Amino acid sequence: MTSATSTDSNSALPAMGLDATPDEAYNASENIVRVRGVKRTYYIGENPVHALRGIDLDIKRGEFMAIMGPSGSGKSTLFNMVGGLDKPTSGTVFIDEVDIAQLDPGELAWLRCRKIGYIFQTFNLIPVMTALENVTLPMIFAGASLEEQMEKGRRLLELVGLGHRLHNKPGQLSGGQQQRVAIARALANDPAIILADEPTGNLDQKVGEEIIMMLKRLNKESGVTVITATHDDKMYKRSDRVAIVIDGEIQAVIPPDLLGDNTVDGFLQQMKDDKEAAEAAAITATNETIVASS
Amino acid sequence: MATMSPTRVERQISLPFNQAFKIALRNITIRLGRAMITGAGTMLGIAFLMSVFASKLVLQAKGVQLEPAQIQKSNWLVAMSLLVCFVGITNSMLMSVTERYKEIGTFKCLGALDKFIINLFLIESALLGFFGSLVGAIIGLLFVWLTNLSVTGTLDWVSALLNLLACVAVGTFLSVAAAIPPAMRAAKMQAVDAMRTEV
Numbered sequence A: 001m002t003s004a005t006s007t008d009s010n011s012a013l014p015a016m017g018l019d020a021t022p023d024e025a026y027n028a029s030e031n032i033v034r035v036r037g038v039k040r041t042y043y044i045g046e047n048p049v050h051a052l053r054g055i056d057l058d059i060k061r062g063e064f065m066a067i068m069g070p071s072g073s074g075k076s077t078l079f080n081m082v083g084g085l086d087k088p089t090s091g092t093v094f095i096d097e098v099d100i101a102q103l104d105p106g107e108l109a110w111l112r113c114r115k116i117g118y119i120f121q122t123f124n125l126i127p128v129m130t131a132l133e134n135v136t137l138p139m140i141f142a143g144a145s146l147e148e149q150m151e152k153g154r155r156l157l158e159l160v161g162l163g164h165r166l167h168n169k170p171g172q173l174s175g176g177q178q179q180r181v182a183i184a185r186a187l188a189n190d191p192a193i194i195l196a197d198e199p200t201g202n203l204d205q206k207v208g209e210e211i212i213m214m215l216k217r218l219n220k221e222s223g224v225t226v227i228t229a230t231h232d233d234k235m236y237k238r239s240d241r242v243a244i245v246i247d248g249e250i251q252a253v254i255p256p257d258l259l260g261d262n263t264v265d266g267f268l269q270q271m272k273d274d275k276e277a278a279e280a281a282a283i284t285a286t287n288e289t290i291v292a293s294s
Numbered sequence B: 001m002a003t004m005s006p007t008r009v010e011r012q013i014s015l016p017f018n019q020a021f022k023i024a025l026r027n028i029t030i031r032l033g034r035a036m037i038t039g040a041g042t043m044l045g046i047a048f049l050m051s052v053f054a055s056k057l058v059l060q061a062k063g064v065q066l067e068p069a070q071i072q073k074s075n076w077l078v079a080m081s082l083l084v085c086f087v088g089i090t091n092s093m094l095m096s097v098t099e100r101y102k103e104i105g106t107f108k109c110l111g112a113l114d115k116f117i118i119n120l121f122l123i124e125s126a127l128l129g130f131f132g133s134l135v136g137a138i139i140g141l142l143f144v145w146l147t148n149l150s151v152t153g154t155l156d157w158v159s160a161l162l163n164l165l166a167c168v169a170v171g172t173f174l175s176v177a178a179a180i181p182p183a184m185r186a187a188k189m190q191a192v193d194a195m196r197t198e199v
Ligand SMILES: Nc1ncnc2c1ncn2[C@@H]1O[C@H](COP(=O)(O)OP(=O)(O)OP(=O)(O)O)[C@@H](O)[C@H]1O
Pocket: A042, A043, A044, A049, A050, A051, A069, A070, A071, A072, A073, A074, A075, A076, A077, A078, A231
């Protein structure tokens, strides 16, 4: 019942490969992330948990992509795959046309360091380090000089409005401020992609919206691709496309205005209703043909 | 393999040792209380070791000939103290790694290589081991000396100093050795697993 629902813009391309048409090849270069047939099964003892059941998804360079879905639907699992933090049970993730499963640990570390900026629901700042030190940490890993680190660290913290809090530890900052430090840290090595897994999950409405606006602004101004998971209905309005994940499958990839003022739940209900209506229509149709042919 | 990965992905550089050293030092100074407890284990073990050595010197200074049985007993004590030291340090390092799973996961997300994580923990424990055993050895020597002030003139101070240095070396070495298994474990952990672990 759920199988054939991958829709419109996320065209279910045949697994890109040997016989890619020129058209597909062009599409491919435009897509910074391509996810093909990704499955992830966890085992709890002997029992398999199918967190992802075969995901196909293309994300364009410079796009602001929201991934929505109820709790436990597999959003974080998908993020871990795209971010190279975990390997799919089967299927492939391409970042800039590189199959990340083929990378050795050194290359993977480079990818995490330079290509991808991570933002987490729980901020994940290093508690013993100041805001500035947190932001410069990825630059240390990238081998930047001390002057570069300090100059850029300051600039990034100013960019997120924390120029006056350089030397505060995370414990001395509010949740929203901590998340802004995390955003600055994610930007440290000018990544091509920002992966934000429920960045507003631990923040109240107003602060959450500030964070969303900030991500949106960065996306507009620097062209960084933003992929964000959320079950916050505020987030999708700012995004270019919304992917709806239910139970480890992508149900639909739609522009946000198609959701209108609907919540995701409302949209899903509507989708279900439409489908039932369609099925009912199909049944009537077959009945009619049966009647007609007899 | 190398030919398959396109040129756009490079390999992460390993960090210079001094960066790992700086971060490790900060970890210690910032969690000083925690570090003191870890260091205290080493300190006590080494203080005991040193006092065994110093007692021998004191007996020598007093002109007492040690019997084989006594020598055997003191060797036994030395072995015990080293064992206690080793177990204590392994335990504290394991705890300190477990406490920091999430931090390790974050480090990995930001591009840290396994080697860097290992270096971080080994440097940390080397520093703790060095200072812990230095303090321990001094305490051990002072204790024996202060309880035997009469031998001050005849004590072989050169040997005492050499023993002290040996104790510091042993303590530092033991600390590093004890930290290897937990450090390896920390480094080998998948970033996701490390971050998911709530302690
Ligand atoms: N390490 C794991 N071991 C076993 N099962 C797991 C593991 N991680 C995730 N799962 C399972 O996989 C499914 C998807 O989890 P995931 O964390 O991706 O959901 P999510 O969409 O991010 O949810 P939320 O919105 O609550 O963050 C869930 O059923 C979860 O129980």
